[in-house]
Amino acid sequence: MNFPFQAVKRKQIADEVAEQLQRKIAAGEWNVGTKIPTEPELMKLFGVGRSTVREAVSVLVHAGLLEKKQGHGTFVCQPTTSQEPLDYRLSRAEIIEVYEVRSVLELEIARLAALRRNDEDLHLMRAALDRRAATLAAGDLSGYLDADITFHLAVAGATRNKVLTDVYGSFVEAIRKA
Known part of the structure; x- marks a missing residue:
């Protein structure tokens, strides 16, 4: 691997x-x-x-x-x-606002990833999903969260759009803190 x-x-x-x-x-x-x-x-x-x-x-x-x-x-x-830097803006946003914007981003990320992904991207996504399932089954919620974030970042990376991936990564960190 x-x-x-x-x-x-x-x-x-x-x-x-x-x-x-x-x-x-x-x-x-x-x-x-x-x-x-x-x-x-x-x-x-x-x-x-x-x-x-x-x-x-x-x-x-x-x-x-x-x-x-x-x-x-x-x-x-x-x-x-x-x-205002995005990280600071997100830190004072209501969690529902962050989730709504994340949801909008994820739709376009999924669309672009489906068009641009390669075999390596699919491998990374599958590995993250497998790890997510294993940590959930083990009751490891922290590990589950990490694996879920890894999966979503792998999907974002498959878009081949570095700005979109960075913006999405900022949202993921805000949600992790929440």
């Missing part, structure tokens, strides 16, 4: 800090125009170093959620959904 490598996702500390800051903004705890705590305050709140805080803030500045004003601090901006 020849299984291709898949990217391993390791959550970085700065990503976690950025997500927590983003959640405060999304939840309305920090309104537009609110000055966020200073770097030293954030370092103390999160128990992290300055570079971690700077990286997290930089991500949110780039996403259009925060604005740095030289000599005055960092402030919450009017967020625009089009600038």
Whole structure:
């Protein structure tokens, strides 16, 4: 059997800090125009170093959620959904919204995969389905979830559309967290 490598996702500390800051903004705890705590305050709140805080803030500045004003601090901006990274948008979405969009994507993914798949794709899908059945029979729900995700990502990969596969992968990760 020849299984291709898949990217391993390791959550970085700065990503976690950025997500927590983003959640405060999304939840309305920090309104537009609110000055966020200073770097030293954030370092103390999160128990992290300055570079971690700077990286997290930089991500949110780039996403259009925060604005740095030289000599005055960092402030919450009017967020625009089009600038917000997909992972962050999904993290604050209602689970039903994620499932609905995933359902729409899966229809087109299945159609394209049926047209473009090859024998290797079929082999990967079958192996994932077999593993899914075996883990379910063994009562291994975590293994079942992993195998199910592997199956759906194999179908997405069979589309030969890397952007579609990446977008779908973001949805899968949001559903895994839920």
